[in-house]
Amino acid sequence: MTITQQVTSAPLVAVVGATGVQGGSVIKALAESDKPYRIRGFTRDVTKAAAQTLKKRGVEMVTVNLVVENKEEVYKAFAGADYAFLVTNFWEHMNTEKEVSEGKLLIDAAKAAGVKGIVWSGLLPVKKISGGKYTKVVYFDGKAAVTDYGRASGVPFVDVQAGWYTSNLLAIPAFLAKQLDGTYALPWSIRPTTVVPMIDMENDYGLYVRKVLEQPVFPDGSALYTSSEDISAEELARQLSEVTGKKVVFKQVTGEEFANAFLTLGYPATVTGALIEVFQYFDEFGCYGGQPTAPSREGLARPTRTFAEFAESADWSKVFA
Template sequence: MTISSNPTASLVVVVGSTGKQGGSVIQALAESDKEYRIRGLTRDVSKPQAQRIATQGVEMVNVNLTADNADAAEAAFKGASIAFIVTNFWEHLDKAREVAEGKMLVAAAKAAEVELVVWSGVESVVEVSQGKYTHITAYARKSGVQLLIVQAAVYASNYHSAFALKKEADGTYTLGLPVGPSTVVPIIDVVHDYGLFVREGIESPEFGAGTEVLASGEDISVAEMAAQLGTITGKKVVYKQVSDEQYMAATRAPHHVALELLEMWKYFEEFRYFGDKDTHPSRQHLNRSPRTWADFVRAADWSSILV
């Protein structure tokens, strides 16, 4: 561990420090040979996860990063050389709230004069699809901050659930999605690897402000995902393209969320997750290799899912 208390070390402020992305960022920077002070932001510093992170030398700060709490956010960013910013739509399922909070965080980092803002952004699907699909626009690009965007690929852990896989009467498991079997998606084991890409973006001279990093372990078709899952686990797993209606019903989510997920998959099929961008250059300067889908499958416990 190289988390430092040296006042001359760069201070990195991490939003969502107890979450998957933020936690991965802290771990990756702790493994660096460079010195970093780290300040983790959380709503409740008394929670076990926050206390565990604090034992690593991270300064944990209690702050509620809602859109109406900009002054507290700015204070939390004060003195930082680098700020890692992420929003969490799945916590509240409210896109308008997510956009408002994201804009507030970027503005607060700018007001605090943070030298580099690392934004866990997503591709502007409105631009790529020429308006066909709606999504959060890249507000941070236009904010005037020194911006590094680190886009996370599809979470491999999304498929480590009973929701993603359905057991049929004959014992076969189906991975059912509303797209063709040749649809290719980039996959990342986010807890294990996302921070690697943030560290690369911060430390590698090939990246830094004004660039973007596409964080993925590999690009793989949905049919090949099913095939590898079956081969590695010894279960019969097949890919099945389902109707839009079947997919939306299977999500068991509110209608607006199910529609968001459906449109997301339609976008992936037609335009690819990162548009026409190549993910390979973003894996060239990592400190270790990220997990592939097969690596994730081998590392995960499927006993309660493929029962």
């Protein structure tokens, strides 16, 4: 383990969402490095178990609520940092205006701290890429607006985009559903041959951030398109069936059918409308708008996990209960 607070020459990396999936993955990857890092993790509750575990591993844990109303404390939290990893969570509140304002706040605070570089977890501008065809994918377009703001900030800025979480299959019933005959399906509104950049976020996302931080020169202006494995929807179902021993098939459904599954889970209509369009966008343009993932995977500290490796390590007992 190379996390330290004693080696003052080691770069201090401020990590937003330290106890979450993305921030936690960044800390995991930096801890695996043979280079020393000082890490400051942000959380709203430093007493919770995940925060205490990180503290025991040498991470400096700071309690801070990263909202616009708490601007002064947010600025203080970044003081002294050399680099910053920034992420916002649209799904926590499903409010694009709030997400954009908080993303801009994080960039302003990191800039005020004098960081040498910002690594931001962004997404592509679906409305722009589609030529105005898809206008409801607000959680992509909101993050893209923050990206534009960051690139104009004057601080060296890299966008490390997150692919499609493999863990979605474990956490969200609408993505892997039991059928009336007792079998299981991936009932998605894309073609079976559509390729999805699946990523084991906890294990692999941080590798891309580490790659950025360990470049000889911070790669200002670049974007990395992350995945553990690019895999078609039908192949995803086949491998899942093979690994788990359950009959799992891919089932192409309409956008409305796909959205209704989320409505029954309590998602608001504004979000389900976005889900209809985002899969149409995936089908037509690809998750990354046609950008390949292979160049971004080059030079990672270790290989990413295949989907089959993720599936073999995951606990599917609740999904297939």
